[in-house]
Amino acid sequence: MSSATVVTGIGVTAPNGLGTDAYWSATLRGQSGIGPLTRFEPQQYPARLAGEVSGFTAEDYLPNRLIPQTDHMTRMALVAADWALADAGVVAEQLPEFSMGVITAASAGGFEFGQRELEALWSRGGQYVSAYQSFAWFYAVNTGQISIRNGMRGPSGVVVSDQAGGLDAVAQARRQLRKGVGLVVSGGVDGCLCPWGWVAQLASGRLSRSDDPDRAYLPFDAEAAGHVPGEGGAILVLEDAEFARQRGAGRSYGEIVGYAATFDPKPGSGRPAGLRRAIELALADAGIRVQEVDAVFADAAAVPELDGIEAEAITEVFRPGGVAVTAPKTMTGRLYAGGGPLDLVAALLSIRDRVLPPTINVTLAPQYEIDLVTGTPRKAAVDVALVIARGHGGFNSVMVLRGGP
Amino acid sequence: MNRRVVITGIGVLAPGGVGTKAFWNLLVEGRTATRRISFFDASPFRSQVAAQVDFDAELQGLTPQQIRRMDRATQFAVVTAREAVADSGMEFAELDPPRTGVTVGSAVGATMGLDQEYRVVSDGGRRWLVDHEYAVPHLYGHLVPSSMAAEVAWAVGAEGPTTVVSTGCTSGLDAVGYARDLILEGSADVMVAGATDAPISPITVACFDAIKATTPRNDDPEHASRPFDNNRNGFVLGEGSAIFVLEDLEHARKRGAHLFAEIAGFASRCNAFHMTGLRPDGREMAEAIRVALHEAHMRPEDIDYINAHGSGTKQNDRHETAAFKRALGEHAYRTPVSSIKSMIGHSLGAIGSLEIAASALAIEHGVVPPTANLHEPDPECDLDYVPLIAREQRTDTVLSVGSGFGGFQSAMVLTRPERAQR
Numbered sequence: 001m002s003s004a005t006v007v008t009g010i011g012v013t014a015p016n017g018l019g020t021d022a023y024w025s026a027t028l029r030g031q032s033g034i035g036p037l038t039r040f041e042p043q044q045y046p047a048r049l050a051g052e053v054s055g056f057t058a059e060d061y062l063p064n065r066l067i068p069q070t071d072h073m074t075r076m077a078l079v080a081a082d083w084a085l086a087d088a089g090v091v092a093e094q095l096p097e098f099s100m101g102v103i104t105a106a107s108a109g110g111f112e113f114g115q116r117e118l119e120a121l122w123s124r125g126g127q128y129v130s131a132y133q134s135f136a137w138f139y140a141v142n143t144g145q146i147s148i149r150n151g152m153r154g155p156s157g158v159v160v161s162d163q164a165g166g167l168d169a170v171a172q173a174r175r176q177l178r179k180g181v182g183l184v185v186s187g188g189v190d191g192c193l194c195p196w197g198w199v200a201q202l203a204s205g206r207l208s209r210s211d212d213p214d215r216a217y218l219p220f221d222a223e224a225a226g227h228v229p230g231e232g233g234a235i236l237v238l239e240d241a242e243f244a245r246q247r248g249a250g251r252s253y254g255e256i257v258g259y260a261a262t263f264d265p266k267p268g269s270g271r272p273a274g275l276r277r278a279i280e281l282a283l284a285d286a287g288i289r290v291q292e293v294d295a296v297f298a299d300a301a302a303v304p305e306l307d308g309i310e311a312e313a314i315t316e317v318f319r320p321g322g323v324a325v326t327a328p329k330t331m332t333g334r335l336y337a338g339g340g341p342l343d344l345v346a347a348l349l350s351i352r353d354r355v356l357p358p359t360i361n362v363t364l365a366p367q368y369e370i371d372l373v374t375g376t377p378r379k380a381a382v383d384v385a386l387v388i389a390r391g392h393g394g395f396n397s398v399m400v401l402r403g404g405p
Numbered sequence: 406m407n408r409r410v411v412i413t414g415i416g417v418l419a420p421g422g423v424g425t426k427a428f429w430n431l432l433v434e435g436r437t438a439t440r441r442i443s444f445f446d447a448s449p450f451r452s453q454v455a456a457q458v459d460f461d462a463e464l465q466g467l468t469p470q471q472i473r474r475m476d477r478a479t480q481f482a483v484v485t486a487r488e489a490v491a492d493s494g495m496e497f498a499e500l501d502p503p504r505t506g507v508t509v510g511s512a513v514g515a516t517m518g519l520d521q522e523y524r525v526v527s528d529g530g531r532r533w534l535v536d537h538e539y540a541v542p543h544l545y546g547h548l549v550p551s552s553m554a555a556e557v558a559w560a561v562g563a564e565g566p567t568t569v570v571s572t573g574c575t576s577g578l579d580a581v582g583y584a585r586d587l588i589l590e591g592s593a594d595v596m597v598a599g600a601t602d603a604p605i606s607p608i609t610v611a612c613f614d615a616i617k618a619t620t621p622r623n624d625d626p627e628h629a630s631r632p633f634d635n636n637r638n639g640f641v642l643g644e645g646s647a648i649f650v651l652e653d654l655e656h657a658r659k660r661g662a663h664l665f666a667e668i669a670g671f672a673s674r675c676n677a678f679h680m681t682g683l684r685p686d687g688r689e690m691a692e693a694i695r696v697a698l699h700e701a702h703m704r705p706e707d708i709d710y711i712n713a714h715g716s717g718t719k720q721n722d723r724h725e726t727a728a729f730k731r732a733l734g735e736h737a738y739r740t741p742v743s744s745i746k747s748m749i750g751h752s753l754g755a756i757g758s759l760e761i762a763a764s765a766l767a768i769e770h771g772v773v774p775p776t777a778n779l780h781e782p783d784p785e786c787d788l789d790y791v792p793l794i795a796r797e798q799r800t801d802t803v804l805s806v807g808s809g810f811g812g813f814q815s816a817m818v819l820t821r822p823e824r825a826q827r
Contacts, residue, residue, distance in 0.1 A: 045537055069680070098674065098692055106571065107549045109514075115533075118523045118608060122530025126450050126611035133612040135680040135810045138513060139550070139571035144811030147675040153689055156675040156813060157579060160514075160569040161551045168568050175586055192548070199526055199537045200548035260592070263567035265502065266559040274564055277503060336549070392545065393555030395567060 005174045006252035006404060008244050009088025009237030010345050011080035013189055015051030015230045015332045019083065023342075024349050027357045028377050032331040034213045034228050039193045047207040049216050050193055051230025051333030069132040070145065071110025073231060077142040077189035078149055080235040084185065085150065088237040089249060092150040099182035099243070101154035102147040103173045104189075104235075105165035105337035106139040108200070111192035113137050118196070146185055146235075154181050162391025163299070164261065166233065166340025167399045171259040173238045182243035187341030191231025201229055204392060206303055214361050217334075219300035219327050220307050220372055222365040227302045233338015234345045252404040253348040257384075258286025264394030275396045276313040279386065282398035283317075293323055293400075294382040295356055297343040299390040300327035310388065311368035320369035324380060327372075328357040340389035344399065347385035351403040356380050409669075410585045411822060413662040414493025414650030416485035416599070417762050420456035420643055420749045423465075425492070428749075428759075429766050432774035433795040437748045439641045440626050444605055452619035454626040455605045456643035456750030471556075474543035476515035478603035479553045481646035481755075486557045486597050493650035494662060495595075497562055506565035506593040507558045509648075510580025510600030512573045512754030512809070513609065514550030520606040522547065557597060557648070565593040574714075574809030575673065576600050577647070577757020578817050582671035584651055594656045599648030600758035609642065616681060618718060630751075631778040632715035632744035633722050633786040640716040643750025647758035664822030666765040666803075670701030676812035683720050683808065687728030690806060690814040694732035697816040703802065705733035708740055708818075710773045710798075712764045712805040713790075715744020716751050719783075721808060726786045728806070728814075741798070743791040747777035757807045757815070764803040764819045771799050 010020050015033025017023030026033070033051045042048040058067060058075035061082065066075070081102075085092065092100060113130075114137040120128040135141055140158045147156055155176045159168045166188040173184035192201070201207060208226040210216035217228040244252065260281030262274035283290065296318070299310055314325060328346045329335070335342060350356050356378045364372045387399045417424060421431040421438030431438060438456045447453035458481070462472045465484045472480065486507075490497065522544055526535040546552035551569045558567045566587055570580040577600035584598030613619040620639035622629040631637040657664060674689040674696075698705065714725050729737040745763050746756065767773055772795050779792040801821040808814050 041534060044534060097677070102675065107551075111548070114519075115523075115535075117612070118520070119527065119530045119533065121608055121611050122524055122527065124530075126607065126614060129608070129611040129615050131615040133608075134616055134618070135573075138573060138810070140512075140573045140809075140811040140813070141680075143572070144675075144680050144813075147677045147812060148679065151677050153675050153677045153692075155673050156572070156811075157583070157673070158571045159583075160549065160571050161554070161567070162549050165551065165568070172583070175590070195533060195535045196523060196526070197548065199535050199540050200544045202537050203540050203542055203544035203548075205542075261566040261568070262503065263507070263555070263558050263564050265564055266562070271502070271564070274503075391551055392549065393552055394558070395551065395555070 004241040005177050005256045006239055006241045006244055007236050007254055007348055008239050008249050008252045009084040011083030011235040012345060013053050013076040013080050013232040014342055015053050015232055018055055027328050027331055030358055030360045032213060032360060034333055040195050045198060046209050047202060048211060049213055049228050051228060052193060053232045069136055071113035071136055073189055073191040074110055074141050074145055076232060078145055080189050081146045081185055084235045084237045090237060097151055097153040099154055100152040101156050101176055101181050101184045102143045102152050103157040103169050103184055103186045104142045105159050105169035107162060107190050107336035108192040108197060109139045110137045110141055111197040112194035115194050115196035161395040163334060163336055163339050164389045164391035164395035164397040165337045167389045167397035168261060174256050177240045183239045185235060186238050187235040188337035189233040190335055190337040193231050217302055217330055218362050219302040220364055220368050221362045224302040224304050224307055228333040230333030230335045233335045234341040236341060254351050254404045255402050257402045258282045258400030260285055261397045273309045275309060276316050278396040278398045279313060279317050282400050286400040288384055288400060290318055293384050293386050294380060295350060295385045296323050296325045297347050297387040298325050298327045299388045300329055311370050315369050321371045324356055325370045325372050326356050327359040330360045343387045347387055347401050350382045351385060354381050408589050409654040409667055410588045410651050411654050411657050411667050412649050412665040412765050413652050413657050414489040415665060415762050416488030416492060416648045418458050418481050418485050419645040419759055420458050431748060432745055432763055433772050435775045435777050435793055435795060437627050437777050439629050439750050445607060450610050451614040451621050453623040454620060454629045454641050456641055457605060458645050475556060476518035476547055478511060478515060478601045479556050481603060482509055482553050482557050482601040482648060483560045485646040485648040486561055489648045489650045490561055500562055502562050502564035504565055504594045505563040506587055506596045507554050507563045507567040508570055508580045508584040508596060508598040509554045509557055510570045510576030510754050511550055511553055511602050512576050513602055513604050515547035516609060517603050517606040518547040520608045561597050563597060572813045573811045574753050575757055575807040575813040575815040576754030578807045578815040579673055581758060581761055585668050585671060588651060588653050594653045596651040597648060598651055600755045601646035602753045602755040603644040604753050605642055605644050628778045630717050630747045632717040632747050632776055633782055633790045634779045635781045635783045637717045639718055641750040643752035645752045645755050645759055647762040666768050666819040667822055669820045670697035670818035672696035673813060673815040676814060678812055681810050683724040685723055685727060687724045687731055690725060690728035690808060691731035693814045693816040697818045701818040705736040707802050708804045709800045710767055710803045711740055711742040712760045712803055713742050713744045714806050714808045715746050717746060723785050726788055737788055741773050741791045741796060742788050743774055743776045745774055760805050764805045767800045767803055768821050772797050773800060
């Protein structure tokens with residue numbers, strides 16, 4: 001009774017483009033959204049660049065009553081969900097309420113909202129904490145708000161696995177579709193570009209300290225020295241193919257055919273990292289052979305040790321230079337829970353347009369034997385793409401996509 | 406290929422005593438662990454009551470480095486995960502790392518650690534541009550609570566699918582439901598899964614004060630959590646953790662494991678109504694119950710006991726009473742329903758797993774825990790809420806439900822393991 005899981009709608013809020021078309025054309029032009037932080041004065045901090053989503057005015061899209069009760073990243077998530085549903089031609093009121101669910105990934109919740117309330121608490125007192133704090137900050141906020149805005153009463157969920165979480169959420173959506181739910185709004189829109197969030201991110205020791213937007217985030221490059229964080233991400237409408245057909249949906253962007261997640265062994269255990277196993281398990285889940293994969297969207301940590309592990313895993317599975325590898329996130333920064341879903345979008349659009357976006361600014365270091373797409377986009381008949389997302393601490397998630405029938 | 410999922414190990418840290426045994430004793434004796442908050446000076450707050458865990462991290466075997474880098478909730482999770490594995494009779498060396506995963510539920514992550522560290526870097530809330538020079542190295546782990554699942558995976562040696570599930574106050578049910586799915590689909594044979602929260606910090610107390618969700622019954626903390634009682638006026642904040650070893654039934658049978666209960670059905674729905682409000686008719690929770698029963702191939706009449714959400718807010722207790730009637734019909738009136746939150750408070754994301762533990766132990770021991778402090782039932786709550794005194798009764802099937810901010814409504818059906826062995 002369950003058929004394929006297809007992606008029928010996309011909504012994007014990315015640092016290099018607001019909306020799917022703006023994002024994709026910028027990405028194919030090699031246009032980056034990374035620049036100096038403007039949301040707060042970054043001068044005193046050792047990292048000062050970020051991928052901010054510019055030109056987003058929540059009031060243009062959302063009713064006034066939602067503004068005081070939401071963090072910036074929740075507002076973007078609500079708008080991305082609106083766009084994804086419109087793209088899919090879904091009119092939620094016309095579909096059975098329990099047939100639609102919402103499953104998103106989170107990393108830090110509404111952290112900027114949280115900083116304001118912590119400040120109110122400690123500088124003025126508990127009675128100054130907002131009545132909205134209890135739900136504007138917590139990790140489940142985006143799922144809750146999207147479900148309310150669209151009247152979706154089916155199975156819902158929230159996962160947190162750092163940057164791997166976006167793929168885990170989409171995988172959970174696929175599980176629910178296989179159990180008989182019709183449609184799930186999934187993905188992730190994230191970000192905590194406030195001073196408190198920034199200081200917490202700095203503590204990871206993985207933020208680039210460069211002030212040059214073109215030299216700050218260089219995965220697989222000999223000069224790799226950390227990443228630039230960003231905000232935003234993508235919301236996808238996932239449907240059971242039969243459900244989509246019955247409601248008269250148009251053609252889909254493609255199909256989610258495989259997924260797997262693993263966790264790295266404890267540091268110092270001497271056991272092998274889990275990424276290669278995740279890639280192999282995802283391919284097995286998809287029933288797809290190694291040579292059928294046309295492109296890999298890399299996690300691209302830009303931490304030399306992590307780049308090494310990723311390049312090695314790709315090389316071991318696909319042989320040296322055996323598959324095109326790219327990292328369009330060099331144009332957005334790493335988006336935490338939003339990163340995996342945005343890469344799914346890039347992969348689906350690559351399949352649609354038969355072109356792979358480039359990894360910008362990077363000169364491939366000689367020790368990595370991967371076929372990295374650098375400089376300009378590469379024409380390629382992409383039918384099957386594999387997306388890798390890894391989270392801080394050892395989370396490895398891999399998803400396999402195929403072009404729609 | 407028809408896999409089934411059983412609980413083979415239980416680890417608990419709850420208010421009122423450390424360990425599973427102390428937890429169960431407290432529940433069957435109907436004692437309460439709600440007291441005046443002692444972690445900080447709560448006198449400026451509206452609600453000054455909480456159920457705190459008497460926890461000594463060092464005594465529980467955590468190293469100084471672990472204690473330094475982990476938030477209290479993470480420490481809870483690591484301790485209960487180890488206890489669950491020990492309880493399962495499995496040696497750590499027996500676990501096949503790639504076939505073992507971890508799912509940790511938590512509503513508010515490392516909120517206590519974040520609250521403390523914020524005070525430091527902001528100089529007591531005086532600086533918007535907080536000072537990174539004062540930030541601790543593990544602050545990133547507090548920021549993104551997937552660190553909780555990572556710590557548990559390291560502690561038990563898991564290398565399978567690992568994540569945190571964070572759906573507010575249904576996290577504890579949803580995390581176990583998520584882990585069960587991974588076993589059913591064959592992604593893992595063993596899941597170390599459950600939930601933890603340690604939210605008793607000023608920011609949490611303040612944010613629940615702001616919406617008057619917690620009780621102001623500060624003059625009588627031991628009787629402050631009063632689910633279904635006409636004099637209830639809000640929930641009592643709690644903390645704690647319960648983590649389980651979940652196994653594929655075949656896997657558990659092969660090694661001759663003790664089976665506490667089968668997780669026979671699970672479903673969650675969303676009310677899409679309001680971030681904190683509930684529709685009085687309970688239809689989404691009823692739908693979750695209906696689907697969970699369907700998954701378990703059971704009828705309403707099969708349910709012997711309902712472990713309620715029973716938070717002790719006016720709207721919750723009426724909402725779920727309506728949901729039980731809607732989902733179970735006449736059988737709702739014949740089924741004992743109780744809320745252990747009356748004794749150990751509401752530990753947000755953790756409570757769902759603590760309630761699963763109570764449900765599994767109710768099956769194991771043939772005792773239904775009571776609802777403490779229930780002297781004068783709300784006339785609109787007209788079911789059998791097992792007031793004050795535990796009830797001995799053969800209990801084969803338990804329905805455990807949860808309800809949370811964000812609109813989440815979850816239902817799980819647990820059954821006696823003999824049913825699973827058929």
